[in-house]
Amino acid sequence: MISYLVTVVIFVAIAALxxxxxxxxxGLAGLVNFGVSGFVALGAYAVAITAPHVGWLAAMAFAxxxxxxxxxxxxxxxxxxxENYLAIVTIGFGEIVRILLLNEGWLTGGALxxxxxxxxxxGMTPAGWGDGVILVFAVVxxxxxxxxxxxxxRSPFGRVLRAVRDDPTVTAAxxxxxxxxxxRAFAVGGAIMGLAGALHAFFLxxxxxxxxTPIITAYAFMAVIAGGRGxxxxxxxxxxxxMLILEATxxxxxxxxxxxxxxxxxxxxxxxxxxxxLMLILRPQGLVAEPKRRYGEFxxxxxxxxxxxxxxxxxxxA
Amino acid sequence: MSPKxxxxxxxxxxxxxxxxxxxxxxxxxxxxxxxxxxxxVLPFSGATGPYGPDMKxxxxxxxxxxxxxxxxxxxxxxxxxxxxSETNPTVGVTGTKKLLEVNKVELVGGFxxxxxxxxxxxxxxxxxxxxxxxCAANAVTDGDNKGMVxxxxxxxxxxxxxxxxxxxxxxxxxxxxxxxxxxxxVAMIEPxxxxxxxxxxxxxxxxxxxxxxxxxxxxxxxxxxxxxDAVFCLSLLxxxxxxxxxxxxxxxxxxxxxxxxxxxxxxxxxxxxxxEVANGIYHIQxxxxxxxxxxxxxxxxxxxxxxxxxxxxxxxxxxxxATALAMEHAKSSEAKVWAKSVFEVCNPPGEEVDDVxxxxxxxxxxxxxxxxxAGATCDFDAKGDQINRSFLxxxxxxxxxxxxxxxx
Numbered sequence: 001m002i003s004y005l006v007t008v009v010i011f012v013a014i015a016a017l018x019x020x021x022x023x024x025x026x027g028l029a030g031l032v033n034f035g036v037s038g039f040v041a042l043g044a045y046a047v048a049i050t051a052p053h054v055g056w057l058a059a060m061a062f063a064x065x066x067x068x069x070x071x072x073x074x075x076x077x078x079x080x081x082x083e084n085y086l087a088i089v090t091i092g093f094g095e096i097v098r099i100l101l102l103n104e105g106w107l108t109g110g111a112l113x114x115x116x117x118x119x120x121x122x123g124m125t126p127a128g129w130g131d132g133v134i135l136v137f138a139v140v141x142x143x144x145x146x147x148x149x150x151x152x153x154r155s156p157f158g159r160v161l162r163a164v165r166d167d168p169t170v171t172a173a174x175x176x177x178x179x180x181x182x183x184r185a186f187a188v189g190g191a192i193m194g195l196a197g198a199l200h201a202f203f204l205x206x207x208x209x210x211x212x213t214p215i216i217t218a219y220a221f222m223a224v225i226a227g228g229r230g231x232x233x234x235x236x237x238x239x240x241x242x243m244l245i246l247e248a249t250x251x252x253x254x255x256x257x258x259x260x261x262x263x264x265x266x267x268x269x270x271x272x273x274x275x276x277x278l279m280l281i282l283r284p285q286g287l288v289a290e291p292k293r294r295y296g297e298f299x300x301x302x303x304x305x306x307x308x309x310x311x312x313x314x315x316x317x318a
Numbered sequence: 319m320s321p322k323x324x325x326x327x328x329x330x331x332x333x334x335x336x337x338x339x340x341x342x343x344x345x346x347x348x349x350x351x352x353x354x355x356x357x358x359v360l361p362f363s364g365a366t367g368p369y370g371p372d373m374k375x376x377x378x379x380x381x382x383x384x385x386x387x388x389x390x391x392x393x394x395x396x397x398x399x400x401x402x403s404e405t406n407p408t409v410g411v412t413g414t415k416k417l418l419e420v421n422k423v424e425l426v427g428g429f430x431x432x433x434x435x436x437x438x439x440x441x442x443x444x445x446x447x448x449x450x451x452x453c454a455a456n457a458v459t460d461g462d463n464k465g466m467v468x469x470x471x472x473x474x475x476x477x478x479x480x481x482x483x484x485x486x487x488x489x490x491x492x493x494x495x496x497x498x499x500x501x502x503x504v505a506m507i508e509p510x511x512x513x514x515x516x517x518x519x520x521x522x523x524x525x526x527x528x529x530x531x532x533x534x535x536x537x538x539x540x541x542x543x544x545x546x547d548a549v550f551c552l553s554l555l556x557x558x559x560x561x562x563x564x565x566x567x568x569x570x571x572x573x574x575x576x577x578x579x580x581x582x583x584x585x586x587x588x589x590x591x592x593x594e595v596a597n598g599i600y601h602i603q604x605x606x607x608x609x610x611x612x613x614x615x616x617x618x619x620x621x622x623x624x625x626x627x628x629x630x631x632x633x634x635x636x637x638x639x640a641t642a643l644a645m646e647h648a649k650s651s652e653a654k655v656w657a658k659s660v661f662e663v664c665n666p667p668g669e670e671v672d673d674v675x676x677x678x679x680x681x682x683x684x685x686x687x688x689x690x691x692a693g694a695t696c697d698f699d700a701k702g703d704q705i706n707r708s709f710l711x712x713x714x715x716x717x718x719x720x721x722x723x724x725x726x
Contacts, residue, residue, distance in 0.1 A: 004419035007412055099528055102499050112457060112501040115436060130444070204411060205440055208433045208501070210529075211407045250401065250416055265362035265402040 030165030043197025071190025113208025228286020357417030364405025478510030578603030593717030605710035612672030632693030
């Protein structure tokens with residue numbers, strides 16, 4: 001049982017990393033990214049291809065940098081594209097990555113995928129503890145990404161990103177470089193997605209293109225919506241609860257005799273859908289709403305300054 | 319949930335802390351000490367979803383037969399746990415992990431589709447349990463498998479030459495391959511080309527396509543447009559349905575040789591496209607022992623019309639049979655021990671037996687048996703691959719599958 005829970009927690013960690021990245025891009029900066037699965041796949045493949053040659057640390061750094069770089073290039077499209085159009089372009093990107101991985105067999109193994117990916121600290125791990133090491137690794141990564149995102153939210157960079165999200169025109173009028181800000185937000189998010197892919201590759205030790213279907217993107221959006229757009233704590237809860245529903249429903253058929261596997265497989269996914277719809281109706285701000293940030297949080301009382309501009313300093317509509 | 323629900327930090331932390339308790343809510347679903355837990359990872363949704371229900375039914379059939387006859391190892395009952403793979407390797411991995419850790423299964427069987435089997439393999443081997451697969455990619459049995467991986471299916475590389483022999487029989491010299499990009503299919507192409515050349519034909523073109531495309535029109539036009547004698551369509555069910563309709567719409571005249579997993583799929587292809595579109599399509603698959611009484615009985619028990627050719631359901635049936643027989647032979651339900659007995663009960667020499675209950679009785683009586691399954695004769699080489707698999711060639715005529723011959 002313990003080892004199964006470890007597996008579930010690792011998958012929650014991967015989902016949480018992807019979610020944190022999406023929360024940064026979409027929740028904080030307002031950039032819709034439907035190509036999440038593509039970035040995760042790139043991260044996973046970058047690690048799988050380079051790790052045997054350069055070691056896990058350099059491979060992860062390479063994965064993060066490559067995904068950041070590609071994210072920057074992709075986000076340059078936001079010069080002209082916003083919202084719906086950006087969404088379509090990113091969907092295209094995700095599919096292009098998957099199809100390339102499937103067809104460039106000389107590099108990626110094509111449909112056969114890559115097996116035997118070396119895990120970090122594999123040489124020092126006692127037999128049977130491999131997953132435990134990955135668990136620690138995953139928790140450290142999520143904690144670091146969470147702390148980083150929280151710090152980012154509270155920093156001037158995070159503040160101006162919220163401003164870009166809420167009204168780019170006003171922000172531009174105030175002299176902020178909207179495009180540069182968006183590119184940076186997208187790059188940071190892309191790097192975190194690459195790390196999530198790396199974790200996925202290290203954990204499974206076998207990857208192939210069919211593991212990186214757009215369902216990853218869908219789950220990431222569900223986690224952000226369920227948790228509360230813009231709220232990192234909510235996101236961790238959202239990612240956790242979606243995985244919990246997905247995995248816990250496995251046990252239904254062991255307990256309830258009249259439900260069989262065929263019905264359950266349809267029911268499980270249906271339940272998540274119903275859950276999200278109910279969530280949006282009953283609690284549109286998510287499990288944990290993005291905190292209302294007040295002027296005083298950023299500028300201590302005694303500091304002289306202009307009257308609080310709440311439109312800029314607040315996010316969400318709770 | 320009221321809109322005013324706003325948990326405090328403490329409530330959130332308390333909720334998080336209570337999460338592990340959720341695990342305790344589960345009734346002890348794991349088998350009681352006397353039961354022998356077996357697991358299967360099968361597809362019920364996604365692209366290969368149509369194959370899962372029959373495999374489940376076949377496996378449950380064996381479990382019921384064995385248990386009704388008193389179980390194995392002196393009265394222990396088999397208990398079957400099944401997880402949905404959703405045709406997704408990641409989901410297959412969590413399902414496998416659940417079977418191994420929660421249900422404590424000795425066998426993880428099923429596995430339609432090589433990517434899922436390949437992703438689950440390291441986990442099953444690390445737990446020292448047996449993996450039985452119904453998929454074909456050569457990579458599944460490659461490497462050091464500790465003798466714990468068994469393939470209830472013909473290897474990819476043996477499907478290709480069988481296809482070439484069909485091409486020769488129908489007089490096709492100039493042939494095009496239209497194939498889905500997946501590990502099982504890709505491995506067939508080179509052996510097919512080599513065999514075609516040996517038989518005096520040639521493969522003029524190979525057209526690959528990606529799974530789950532919204533349309534296959536351009537690939538179909540490319541493959542059929544040059545008007546070859548025949549096209550070898552290496553497709554699975556969902557894509558082959560679209561392709562067959564596209565070929566019919568385009569009025570192409572080339573003959574089609576396909577795989578039964580696409581062009582029959584236990585009758586689902588005909589249901590989907592109707593008799594006109596399917597007319598004249600040849601298809602091949604590793605043959606079950608069609609004339610054996612056991613196979614006929616199996617078809618009847620599955621509730622299918624006589625003459626139905628099962629492939630995956632038969633393999634699922636055989637996996638559970640071989641496991642039960644091997645456990646009885648080894649006098650142990652421990653995977654490491656009974657894995658070796660799989661060879662003993664499945665390979666000759668021995669008295670041939672096709673009924674699992676009868677086989678168990680004979681083992682108890684100390685006889686040496688050779689199990690013949692509903693999916694194949696179940697002979698294994700040292701790597702765990704099934705050998706001696708012959709291929710059944712059928713053609714669709716007037717909405718029915720007609721047998722053309724058997725290629726060995």
